[in-house]
Every structure is written in C-alpha cells, then in structure tokens.
Amino acid sequence: MPPRDRGAPEPAGQRELLSAGDVARTIARMAHQVIEKTSLGASGASPVVLLGIPTRGAPLAARLAARIAEFSDIGVPVGTLDVTLYRDDLRRKPTRPLGATALPPGGIEDALVILVDDVLFSGRTIRAALDALRDAGRPRAVQLAVLVDRGHRELPIRADYVGKNVPTARAEEVNVLFEETDGRDAVLLRRAGERA
Amino acid sequence: MRHLLSTDGLDPATALAILDTADGLKRTLLGREVRKLPTLRGRTVITMFYENSTRTRVSFEIAGKWMSADVVNVSAGGSSVSKGESLRDTALTLAAAGADCVIVRHPASGAAHRIAGWLAAAGTSVVNAGDGTHEHPTQALLDAATLRDRLGRIDGRRVAIVGDVLHSRVARSNVHLLTSLGAEVVLVAPPTLLPVGVADWPVGAAGSLRVSHELDPELPTLDAVMMLRVQAERMHGGFFPSAREYAIAYGLGEARARMLPKHAVVLHPGPMLRGMEIAAAVADSPRAAITDQVANGVHVRMAVLYHLLAGEEDNS
Numbered sequence A: 001m002p003p004r005d006r007g008a009p010e011p012a013g014q015r016e017l018l019s020a021g022d023v024a025r026t027i028a029r030m031a032h033q034v035i036e037k038t039s040l041g042a043s044g045a046s047p048v049v050l051l052g053i054p055t056r057g058a059p060l061a062a063r064l065a066a067r068i069a070e071f072s073d074i075g076v077p078v079g080t081l082d083v084t085l086y087r088d089d090l091r092r093k094p095t096r097p098l099g100a101t102a103l104p105p106g107g108i109e110d111a112l113v114i115l116v117d118d119v120l121f122s123g124r125t126i127r128a129a130l131d132a133l134r135d136a137g138r139p140r141a142v143q144l145a146v147l148v149d150r151g152h153r154e155l156p157i158r159a160d161y162v163g164k165n166v167p168t169a170r171a172e173e174v175n176v177l178f179e180e181t182d183g184r185d186a187v188l189l190r191r192a193g194e195r196a
Numbered sequence B: 001m002r003h004l005l006s007t008d009g010l011d012p013a014t015a016l017a018i019l020d021t022a023d024g025l026k027r028t029l030l031g032r033e034v035r036k037l038p039t040l041r042g043r044t045v046i047t048m049f050y051e052n053s054t055r056t057r058v059s060f061e062i063a064g065k066w067m068s069a070d071v072v073n074v075s076a077g078g079s080s081v082s083k084g085e086s087l088r089d090t091a092l093t094l095a096a097a098g099a100d101c102v103i104v105r106h107p108a109s110g111a112a113h114r115i116a117g118w119l120a121a122a123g124t125s126v127v128n129a130g131d132g133t134h135e136h137p138t139q140a141l142l143d144a145a146t147l148r149d150r151l152g153r154i155d156g157r158r159v160a161i162v163g164d165v166l167h168s169r170v171a172r173s174n175v176h177l178l179t180s181l182g183a184e185v186v187l188v189a190p191p192t193l194l195p196v197g198v199a200d201w202p203v204g205a206a207g208s209l210r211v212s213h214e215l216d217p218e219l220p221t222l223d224a225v226m227m228l229r230v231q232a233e234r235m236h237g238g239f240f241p242s243a244r245e246y247a248i249a250y251g252l253g254e255a256r257a258r259m260l261p262k263h264a265v266v267l268h269p270g271p272m273l274r275g276m277e278i279a280a281a282v283a284d285s286p287r288a289a290i291t292d293q294v295a296n297g298v299h300v301r302m303a304v305l306y307h308l309l310a311g312e313e314d315n316s
Helices: A020-037 A057-072 A124-136 B012-029 B055-066 B087-096 B111-118 B137-151 B169-180 B243-250 B254-259 B290-309
Strands: A014-018 A048-052 A078-080 A112-120 A141-149 A161-165 A173-177 A186-190 B044-049 B070-075 B101-106 B125-131 B158-162 B184-188 B208-212 B224-227 B265-267
Touching (some): A020 A141, A020 A186, A057 A112, A112 A173, A124 A141, A141 A173, B012 B169, B012 B290, B044 B055, B055 B101, B055 B290, B101 B111, B101 B290, B137 B169, B137 B265, B137 B290, B169 B184, B169 B208, B265 B290
Parallel strands (some): A048 A078, A048 A112, A141 A161, B044 B070, B158 B184, B158 B224, B184 B208, B224 B265
Antiparallel strands (some): A014 A186, A173 A186
16 A cells, blocks of 8 residues: 555545645636636626536536635636436446536526536546537537546547646546535545555 | 336336436426437337327337437337237347337237347347236336426325226336335225235335225325226226216216315326316316326436436346
8 A cells, every 4th residue: 555645544545636625725726717718707708607517527616616706706607517418438337327407597608618527537528518518509619627637538628727637547546525525525546456 | 227017026226216317307308499319329219009009109209219219110000910920020020120129018918028038139128118907117107207296205195096997007007116116005996997906916115005995085185196097998898887977986076176185186197088087177277297297208218218228238
C-alpha cells in the first residue's frame, strides 16, 4: 500500500487526490474561469446555462452556479441532462437506471450551455451528452467543465474548464465524492488491480 | 431480464425499476417536440397479434418507434397463420428473420411461455401482450404506474378489482403485481365470475388478497377501483341473468362513485362498455384515470423494451 500523504485515512488501495478543502478551492477557481471566459454579465454576451450530467455532474453544476453567483452576483440557470438513453455502451453493461433530466425553465435555446461532469475519461459520456442536447434544443455554443481530467480520450473531445489534470493508468479508477451524493467531498484514486 | 411473460414471479425490485424507468422516460419526453430516443437503434421488434387489440398494439408500436427500434406488425389474419402455419413455426420464422423481441397476444393461455421456450436458442426476447385468460403483465405495470402517479405510492393502498375476474388476464396480472408491491387487493364479483380457487392465488408477501361478492360495502374504504370489461367473447354460457342486472349489481354508476373517498381513482383497462360495467359520467369524471392509463402504457412499454433490449445479454 502506498503511503498516504494527506487527509483522512482511505480504504486499502485508494489514494486521496483532492481533499474536501481542495475540492472547494478547485470549484471556486473554475467559477472564476467561467466568469472570465464567458464574459458573464457583459452586454451582448450569450446567457449561460449550466447542465450537470447525473450522477455527480449535477451537484457539481449546482456548486459552480453558487460560486458564480457569489463572485459575480449573476444567477446562472442550472439544470441536469441525463445521457443514459444516448450512450453507445448500453449493451456492454447490465441495464442502467435512468437519471433525471431537468432543463431550466428558460430552456437552452441560443444559450451558451456549459456541460458539467465530475470526471473526463474516454469522452463517450460527453458525446452522448452532445446528442442528448441536440434533442433538447439548439444552444448557441456548448462548452465543457470537469473537476478531473484523467486522460485516455477515445474521441476528439476536450474540456474548456478543468479542475485538475490527473495522469492515470487506464486500469486505475478515479472516484469523485460529493457531500450531496456520498456524504463528503474528496477525489480518490484507486490503484490498478486493487479492490476496496 | 430476458422475457416478460407474467407478473407472477416478477420480483418487486425489478417491477419498481421498470416503473422508475417509465417515469424517467415520461419526464424526458415531456414537452419535447421530437419524441424520439436513439436507445434501441438497430433492434427489431415484431408484434404478433392473434387477437384484436387497439391500445396494446398501438402503444407497443409507438413505444418501439420512440426508442428508434424497427417495429414490424404481424397479425394472424394477414399472415401465413391463415394458411395453417403453427404457432411454433411462425415464432421460429420471425426469430430467424431477425427479431430481437417478439410481442405476442394469443387467445390461448400460456402461448407466450411456449414461444419463449421455442425461442430459447435464438436469443429472442418474448413479451406477453395478453394470453387467453392468463396474464397481461404490461397492463398491470401501466396500472401500477397510474396508481403511483395518482396516489403517490402503492404499498398500503386498497384496490378493488371489480367484475369479470374469471376471464380477466388483467385481474390476474394485477393481483400478482399489486400485492407484491404491497397493496391490499379486493376482488369483487358474482360467484359465477370468479375462478375456482381464487382465494388461494399466490400473493406478494407485502400485500393481501380478499374476495367479496358485494361492491357497496367496499367502496368507502377504497383508494382505487378497477372496473373490468365483461368479456362476452369468452363466455359460452349464462354467467349472470342479464346485462341490466349485472350493471345494477356490479356496474360503477354515479351513485356508487359518490360512495368512494374523494381521492379514490377509477381505472379501466379498456375497451369500456359504457352503461354496462361503468357509467359514461363516471368514465369521463376527473377521478377516472382511463386516459392516463393509455398514456402511461406507452412509457411503461418503452421501459419494458429498455429493460429487455438495452442492457447486456441476459440468459436468465
């Protein structure tokens, strides 16, 4: 077992990449980047909509919106976009339950939609999200925000806002935990071949 | 899940997963201009109807199409069945032609089970869309979805199923499903329209089953009442003296509907015989959920196809 360098003790085979404090700071930094890159609030700028991809993209989107409101005094509409029905790997796994799709009341027509997810890996979830988005409306542009980019892309997809780049081996597992879904905030890396 | 042949033996967790998926699909499609999902692209669904049907067939076809499956309809009249082909040969032909899922309605009880056996090697899923007087599982699932919508939950709710229980596959499927989800089910019918041994039907551990011959004393404590159609086409003999007498004793007229609690829901699997088992004014009243049932039918059948066809191969 590797030595634990910080934070609370983790189950065997897991290493903490980001502590709760790191997660909060990372989200705050991403919020600043969104404000700057989208010229939020400037006249002529497109309205911004955050769409979280369930499960953990949803709380991340809500927190980003809260930080953005705190730093800029602008309330950005938040929604969720479930991509299960658009996945290309449904037949490789047992039947998946559906997540919630809840578009903000104003819709996404002509908005700058920022898709929000916890981990960017193969890019297939985001491809599915782009298809799902097309059925939901026609945004002016689409951007992508992720808390962790762990590499190993299988499609030409990149994120516009990245909380942390983590070089990983393909067999490793990156687990993002949020208070809302898991009872605490952390990002954990599980080593290849080890099971908790 | 490989097949959906009956609600008898369908475990409550799977049933609830299907209801949740149906709910998710309904919310996903709500208010959307383009009601099309790519989920079952390239899968082929064949409906095989040996009995007349409007709502079941249409809703299976719409469900398949909204999920982007290719849907082909075969009816007994216009197929080789009328030339004398056996059920087994027809089923094997459809599987060989590339069906991923066969949806069967047949006048013989057990037909869907037999087909599932014949198609075991082909890997084709079978859905029972009504077999004789045995089961109609997707109807029970859509009834459960409608009850959950209207009443919030199913466990602990009291549901009466009234009328021709003897000939009703809807009643049988609903007894199994609703009791396994924790409902108290009361079957209300004249003794001639109750199957032998009905009191000993297996019921879900969470629920209960009771039989009564009188409707009026049950009404004030019901959360839902499901009126069954009197199935004249399956009756070969006198089960009650006259239609008028049946309507008086077991029909849900306006006076009876007023005896129900305010929140109680009226269901009917359709097709309705207005003036026989249900009065027109009751069928059109706000407490009737009959059109909700049809709308939920599409979402429930989409969910069933999703659970049968979207996951990895399941050979159980």
